[in-house]
Amino acid sequence: MLAPWLVHLVLWPPLLVSVVHIIGFTGYTTWISFTSSTLIPENDFVGLRNYNSVLASRNWTIATENLLIFGTGFVVLTTAIGLTLAVLLDQRIRAENVLRTIYLYPMAVSFVVTGTVWSWLLNPSIGIQKLVRGLGWEAFRFDWVVDRDMAIYTIVIAGAWQASGFAMALFLAGIRSVDADLYKAAQIDGAGPWRIYRRVVLPAIWPIFIAVMVILLQYTIKTFDLVRALTGGGPGIATQLPSLVVYDLMFQRGLLGRGSAAAVLMLLYLLAVLLPYFAFVQWRKRRNARHG
Template identity: 80%
Template sequence: MPAGTAAVAGVPPLARPAPARWRGWLGRLAPHLVLWPPLLVSVLHVVSFTAYTTWISFTPSTLLPEYDWVGVQNYVSVLNSRNWKIAYSNLVIYGCGFVLLTTALGLLLAVLIDQRIRAENLFRTIFLYPMAVSFVVTGTVWAWLLNPGIGIQHLVRGFGWAGFRFDWLVDREMAIYTIVIAGAWQASGFAMALFLAGIRSVDADLYRAAQIDGAGPWRIYRRVVLPCIGPIFIAVLVILLQFAIKTFDLVRALTGGGPGLATQLPTLVVYDLMFQRGLLGRGAAAAVMLLLSLLVVLLPYFAYARWRKRREARHG
């Protein structure tokens, strides 16, 4: 570079690239500054409060925390309580019904939308919309629909069918299935989105090969598509099981755990022990056992995902 050029600019030639180096350095650092501090704060928050709750579960805490050690006494009390046993029995019924019905509806909707129908984006939005609604709103709306005095039963009887009955909401034997219906209505769109993404990712050559062999649509989905989206099935089942175990506000708004204890779930037992009966130690013990229930679902999934990744790496 000529000397006159540097003199006109008033800056030594070697100093010019410095701003570019600083901009590149800041550009590489900015994503880490945006991502890691909030992530570390969230992890610290979750880990610290989980550890504190676990500690409280081994103390005789009631309305206020106490720090004397009582061992597993709170866990034994919770496990032997009638409410907890009923709550876990209800969780098994609700979890199985919710997962199966949501998976079936999600897969059916995904297959129907995969037929390249008109207004596909509109239908996908409609089916996904319930997931954007809070569980409290869902529970409240379904409580109106299932209320025998103002809901579906009242409407049908108004048309002259006086013998029609749909009073599951107040029936001890059937109330748990009202939660299954409401939960499946809200989550089936989510399952549909995952299944549809999996179906659309199947290699088109497999479709063409099956069609050349004379396979019809039903056989193509059964023999070609569904085996290819096996990992999607596992992911959907794990996510839905998490939803089922953590269900609280939907039940609280829809049935309140009743009639009686017919729809009581473990999350409601935790709420009742901690915030209504003031048994902080027992409530913490119930919360820890609920966390262990989640780990029973998540750890096998993580182990499977790791095994599958290693297998693909070996055969890749």
């Protein structure tokens, strides 16, 4: 056995380095957001000027609207597909392990690869539209990726394809953890499969729903590489998200102060999702302790 001091020596230094790294750079980025920094960091305090500039910009307005559309569509579609797959796999079908592996496989693919492949599939000249028209349906159209009004939904589709297997795994684990006595009691009462899932299983796994939604929402806010590979933020700026605005301000336009302000606003969006979840977890622990 390892000596206790050796265990602490192995465990704590990396943790401390990570904490200092995260807190240090978050603090530094926050400070830069209150300065007039461009290509080179400055130390002059300009108050909320950068935040006002970012919030008043058309890019940030469109990015925020797209974030709402993408977040809503992605979370709803991914949750629905994941839950459906979990319920189907829970029927103890043959080749369950093979199907579960296939559904989980997209999670092993990087978001850059996902975006690139879906950009090919959705490209009107080489993808699905060309394939269907080649089969004789000349009037078929599926050119969302080049349509300003529909392009954001291509990101929803690609994101849901990527994450549905992850949602399925969590839901399936939750379903399989439901007490067997609840199933037996429902069957004795004459409940069919649909009613058992609706009245017994789904209410029992509602904490899983909360966890899945929070994880998907925080992924939504941080999404960058999927959009970059799939649409590049286009057509024009039709699929801009906050992360792409940060990248554009910092690394393409050299506006370090404004880019830092946009990054801090992204952090606030993320905290708006995570803090209520942490509060919910603590409340649930206290409630279980009182009734335990």
